[in-house]
C-alpha cells in the first residue's frame with residue numbers, strides 16, 4: 328500500500344484519529360480518475376461535529392498548504408479526500424520493491440516463531456477419494472502455502488479416518504468372501520464391494536454383525552491378525568490417495584490418523600469425569616451443553632465404544648502437547664459445524680485457555696450443473712481421479728483446437744485442467760456453494776484459472792521474444808505513467824496486502840480474485856501498449872513491467888496450488 332502510511336501521518340496531524348486507525352480507513356480510490364487513495368470522512372462527522380463534506384473540504388485545504396512531493400493533487404469529493412500520487416515516484420518504488428524482494432515479494436515474517444497446524448483433506452479410508460474432498464483438500468493446501476509465505480511454521484496434518492466399526496465389517500466380509508489377489512489388484516474398489524456385500528448379507532444373516540463386532544474388539548485389543556489385515560487395507564487405500572496428492576503436488580507433514588489416538592481416549596474420558604463434565608444418559612456418557620444452546624455431546628456409547636468428538640478432543644490435547652501451536656485449523660464441510668462447536672467448547676470447559684486457538688474452517692457444498700449437491704460425508708461419489716482425468720481431457724481438446732502444435736500438450740492440459748478445478752473451488756467466499764460447470768471454469772477468457780495461466784504464458788512469450796539489448800537497459804519509469812501501465816503497477820503494489828488479508832481471514836479467494844484483476848489489467852496494458860518496438864527505452868520499461876506481472880501471476884497461482892505453464 329504505497330505511501331498510505333505517509334498519508335496517514337499527514338492526516339494524523341489534522342484529525343482526532345491515530346495513524347493506525349487512519350491506515351485502516353484509507354482505501355483505494357474507486358477509479359484512477361479519482362486518484363489513488365481515498366480517505367472517507369464519515370466516521371469523523373460525530374467527533375468533529377461537522378458534515379463529512381465540510382470535513383473533507385477543510386482537511387483538503389489544510390493538507391494542501393504543506394503538500395509533500397509524492398502527492399500531486401488533493402481533492403475533496405462527496406465526503407472523501409482523494410489523494411493523487413506522483414505516478415513516476417509510485418512506479419519507481421513499486422517496481423524496485425518487487426524486483427528487490429524477488430521471490431519473497433508478497434510474503435512477510437509476520438508469523439515468525441509461530442506454529443499453525445492445518446488438519447485438512449483427512450479422508451475416511453477404504454473409500455474413494457471423491458469430490459466431497461475437493462474443498463478441504465484445495466482450501467487446506469492453499470492456506471498451507473499462504474501461511475507459510477507469511478512466515479508461519481505450518482504443519483499439514485492428514486487426519487485419516489482409519490478406525491471405526493466399518494473395519495470389523497470389512498474384515499468379516501474379507502474372511503468370508505474376499506480374495507487377497509483380487510483386493511490387491513482392485514484396491515479401494517475391492518474394499519467397497521466387500522462393504523456392500525457385507526450389508527446385503529447381514530440382512531439375512533444377522534450373525535455377521537456379531538462377527539464384525541468381535542473383529543473390531545480384537546483390533547482394539549491389539550490382536551495381530553486383525554491389525555495386519557487392517558493395516559493392509561490402510562496401505563491399499565493410501566496408494567490411491569498418494570496418487571491423487573502427487574498429481575496435485577500436495578505433501579503432508581503428518582499422517583497421524585484417528586487410529587493413533589486409540590490408547591489416548593480413556594484418559595480423556597477420565598479427565599472429563601474428574602472435572603465433573605460427564606453425565607450419564609441412557610447408559611451413555613454425555614457432556615451437557617444446554618448452557619451454550621447446543622445439544623449434548625456423546626462421549627462414550629453404552630457399549631463402551633468411543634466416538635468422533637472424543638477422538639477429536641484426545642487429538643487436540645496431543646497436538647497442543649506436541650506442537651504448542653499458535654493456531655490449529657480444521658478444514659471441513661460446514662455440515663460438521665456442530666461437531667466442532669461442541670467438542671471445542673468441551674475443551675474450553677476442561678479449562679484449557681488455548682481452546683480459543685482452535686478454529687474450524689468450514690466451506691460450502693459443490694453444486695453440479697444439474698443442481699445435485701455433493702456433501703463431503705455423503706455417499707454420492709464421483710471419484711476425484713475421474714474428475715481430474717476429465718478436466719485434463721477436456722483441456723486437451725481445447726488446446727488441440729487453439730494451439731495444436733504446443734510442445735508437451737499432455738502436461739499442459741493436466742496443469743490447466745487441474746488448475747481450473749482448483750481455481751473454481753477457490754473463487755468465492757469459502758462458505759458459499761461452489762458451482763461446478765466445465766464450460767465456465769475452462770473458459771480461457773473468463774474469471775478462471777486458465778485465464779490467469781494463459782495471461783502469464785502470454786507475458787512469457789513476449790519475454791522470450793525480447794532481444795538481449797532490451798534486457799540490458801535501465802528502466803525509465805516515466806514511461807510507465809499512462810493509465811494502462813499505472814493500473815498494473817497499483818495492483819502489483821497490492822499483492823502483499825492481499826496475501827496478508829487472505830491469511831488473516833483464511834480465505835484463499837482473496838488471492839484468486841486478485842489474480843483475475845491483475846490478469847485483466849495486464850491484458851488491457853498488452854492490447855493498448857505495444858511492448859516490443861524499435862524504441863528500445865520504451866520496450867525496456869514495458870518489459871520490466873511484464874516480467875513482474877508474469878512472476879506475480881505465477882507466485883499467486885502457486886500459493887493456490889496451481890502450476891503456471893510457460894506456454895499454453
Ligand code: ARG
Pocket residue numbers: 446449450451486487488639657658659703704
Ligand atoms: N474424516 C473426516 C470426514 O471425512 C474429516 C476429519 C476432519 N478432521 C477432524 N479432526 N475431525 O468427514
